[in-house]
Amino acid sequence: MKYGMTGKILRIDLTDLTYAVEEPDEYIYRTYYGGSALACYYLLNECPKGTDPMGPDNLLIFASSPLVGSGIPGSNRYSVAAISPLSGIYGEAEAGGWWSPELKRAGYDAVLIKGKAEKPVYLWIHDGQVEIRNAGALWGKGTGDAQDIIKNDLGVKRVSVAAIGPAGENQVRFACVVNGLKHTNGRGGLGAVMGSKNLKAIAVRGKQSPDFHDKETLKRVIEWYANNFMDHPIERVLHDGGTIGWDVTELDEAGILPTYNFRSGSFEKADDICGETFHKQYFIEAGSCQGCVIRCKRVARSDGPYKVDPAYGGPEYETAAAFGSLCGVSDLEVVCKAHELCNKYTLDSISTGATIAFAMECFENGLLTAKDTDGLELKFGNQKAMVECIHKVANREGIGDLLAEGSRRASETIGGGAKKLAMHVKGQELAMHEPRGKGSLGLAYALSSTGANHTEGPHDYLFQEGALGVSDLPELGILEPVPAIELTPEKVRYFALMQLTWNVFNTLGLCIFTAGPGKLLKMNQVAQAVEAATGWNVTLWEIMKLAERTVTLKRAVSVLHGITRKDDCLPDRFFQPLEGGLLKGMALEQEVFEKSLDLYYDMRGWDRNTGIPTAGKLVELGLGWVNKLLGQQ
């Protein structure tokens, strides 16, 4: 590798406590780049069907990307991937912060971890050196304490730490990985995989930035971005209010704020948990990721009864809705506390909130009683019980041990009508977006290869007639605005194309808030930035084919681990009318939904009957070798 990456991949075997450095061919880098595509490449090759997600053979991957560290706003991310303990299929989550640029400065593009340490360890990667160190003193600690101990242990102040807290150690199936206390690889239970390997943390530090090919062009783009983002309506909103300032009120008014475990689209106390309230009462400052001018992160603090520690940042919209409207909780201090606890324990706030909301509905329906909940009155709106539940889940105590299995497994254990109340796809809980009011979101949830996933495409309403994003559509070949809500064939097309743009960012290590349709940095500029970083003659064609390859690779991993078309579905609830809000009465139609799936498979070159990528499509994407794994030719 000449430009953009280090060319080195670090292999760790925790069973033997050894490591090795690999230098893949440039061909591998240009085919898979980094992040999720690179992760899938290794998972397909090394984790056959039947690999136990919590076993030593699961491969845990931390993967950076060519743009990372280039200074392009948002280009600071990395993917953590493995076979997910939550879904049993492809598990992946991204985070920003400083960890990913630091890994590259330390001399590696990715870290691949196998095996299981006999006793807790952490990794210390610095300037090409690798140490596997005793983590005995860290075990049982929250992320904050763990990070402090590591810094002391190493005697290095500027070190970036990705760690798990007790939830990861206890293999809560939706435990996450947190770096810098506030940047989370949230979904899919990858923290539990770390825990299963007795790996507490990865600390990185490096002083050698990889060389970028055309620094002048990168500098020009960076400066242009800095000069213009405040004039871009969406970047400005993100800068001024973060995601919590963007979504809560707007979604509530539109009738698509997930409320009471997705029964309603409106929360009567939405104003209490909205961005304005947050900024008035708990906001102390904006936070950022490496090299990003947007500064969309919020930092919360409270000295009230729940005492919220600002070291852990503050809630995103997803967290606010998951612990707020979804659980019927309107006390924003409690929401901020829930956020802090999630980052400390390393719990995915979406799955945590959603699993508790599921439990609340079970409780209200008599499927769970106080006997099951250690006496907690687990009703919607009971904020105290909700916070108590978070502690119990992280520590797998009482009812927490059941809920730590995630809503799918918990619903199977509870039995009765509980299955119908678990709002998940393929085992992963839905994020805080209502499919009945966002036509393409339902497809995203149903079709994502990691289970219900909201980062598979932007909100439809940004691209309807007269909306901001419409002018960005022609670049992708869409010449007309999309319908606001309905799931038309054109909407499926829009989704399939948008899904490409959103997916490729997880391979490029780029943030969906700074770039892509509707954002300031356009897709073609992304291609130009990648070309400037790498020196390859990259065009938007290559980026979009990389995106298609990424989506198909993810699918291939999950197909290998058991999914077929029948798993591409939504909970029954979404085919029933919304119970409240502006869209009250709105329901998805099963026939339209199935027809939309048909069209989607056609668009992707996946078989309509099985949902499996066709042999020719895999060859066309340069993935002919995957056919053998899937038993086809």
Place this chain on the structure above:
Amino acid sequence: MKYGMTGKILRIDLTDLTYAVEEPDEYIYRTYYGGSALACYYLLNECPKGTDPMGPDNLLIFASSPLVGSGIPGSNRYSVAAISPLSGIYGEAEAGGWWSPELKRAGYDAVLIKGKAEKPVYLWIHDGQVEIRNAGALWGKGTGDAQDIIKNDLGVKRVSVAAIGPAGENQVRFACVVNGLKHTNGRGGLGAVMGSKNLKAIAVRGKQSPDFHDKETLKRVIEWYANNFMDHPIERVLHDGGTIGWDVTELDEAGILPTYNFRSGSFEKADDICGETFHKQYFIEAGSCQGCVIRCKRVARSDGPYKVDPAYGGPEYETAAAFGSLCGVSDLEVVCKAHELCNKYTLDSISTGATIAFAMECFENGLLTAKDTDGLELKFGNQKAMVECIHKVANREGIGDLLAEGSRRASETIGGGAKKLAMHVKGQELAMHEPRGKGSLGLAYALSSTGANHTEGPHDYLFQEGALGVSDLPELGILEPVPAIELTPEKVRYFALMQLTWNVFNTLGLCIFTAGPGKLLKMNQVAQAVEAATGWNVTLWEIMKLAERTVTLKRAVSVLHGITRKDDCLPDRFFQPLEGGLLKGMALEQEVFEKSLDLYYDMRGWDRNTGIPTAGKLVELGLGWVNKLLGQQ
């Protein structure tokens, strides 16, 4: 339309002798651009299944494109399209010259012609004006005389004339259209469609070039091209020797020069018909198309027994092989004469040579006798009989009337084993490339929606290990050289991608000799040129999707008119060993070939069983409306 095109499409009704001007929405232009994609758009909408190719309801289209007239070398072409009298499915052929830029200067992007004039007419389109004029005096004339008469009739010297000769008038099923006496819309019998409408010619003249958006960028590309093409090995070869100077000897030595009706891959007298011989004996000067520095056209002249008139240009490689090695003829003067006659009569030289070669093999096998051939000893190598045959075909005299139906229909009439000797796919004769030695060419022939077509992708050998084109592959996502001959899955991938680049040029009005993989102007530069011409934010992604749309539109027209997967085949001969030359003994394998088709359909999003584009793929390409026509949803 602000830039690149006139925004006006001319409709002619020859039955009523009326015309009208349409101004389609910009949406239509950006979706279909021009050339073949635009032609398909109109054919799909206006020519239902069952349209008689020779009837008044067939729609005859002459379509220019946004780049045409911009000065980018090679950007001077146009498509003629209709339902083909030869194949009964989509018929399309391109030509360069001056006609297309002149049409745009005259104020129109395309001309759509329906109906049938009671008496012969020609069109005179000049500076926005349209006249439908009496062609009584022209009927029966060759293209040279016809053009002279038109110029006199109009009293205008600088006028560009696309015309038919007697072959078109007599509705020879492979009659072509010729402009400027030397630029041919060769394949598919579109001259016969003109003849069936009693339309002798379209004369155009205009003084108003359409405005181009970014003239500075266009100028820079044009200058760069002019400064560099002589250093580019392939552009240099085309400049120095034309196609006749490139191919004959090289292909003969490689064992892939179609000889004796595709029985052999080597012609013992190849040197007699090669470029060197041509340049020594008959070449008088190089010719050009509008604005092109390559000047690949050859002009031939002979004062020998066959007297060759230089007004009609000179033979391309295709013509040299079709009337040379394919018919076993080694007298290059005769080949030049055959070329002249084809351009005068308006016969497609490929189908003419191939149909005569077919008749020769029938004759040698006793399936035709001197009684059938009006006494001609129609054996391989009988050059006199070959020339006589050309006259007879054009005038539909004797054996010529049978052969004027094309080799498929003629073979059905002759019966016996004749069908096995007709080298066609879907009714259109194979061009002069041997599928047994060019792995992807066989696919191109089998899969082209116009029947056997050699302009569906470049020669494989340009992209094998160490070859010139390899460095252009990464731009398209192919990171490794392709195998030289074999039909591997990777070769199918290569073909599917290359087919896009070659097809889109027929939509953009650009020449495959100046641009594309292996040529000087790279695909991304093409995208930039289109952006500069139109002002749209065009990237290579848009161009490649346009290409995919084009290939799929063509397929849709042909599916509507009856083809399915079973028609995607090659003559049996190619699954038999080559009888001579370096690759003697080489044969395609049916199983490998069928497997390759499977992969191809997957890659295109066409159904493997039927070969029909899937509903979702059509929607994804912005062609959802086509599903209804094809009876699917």
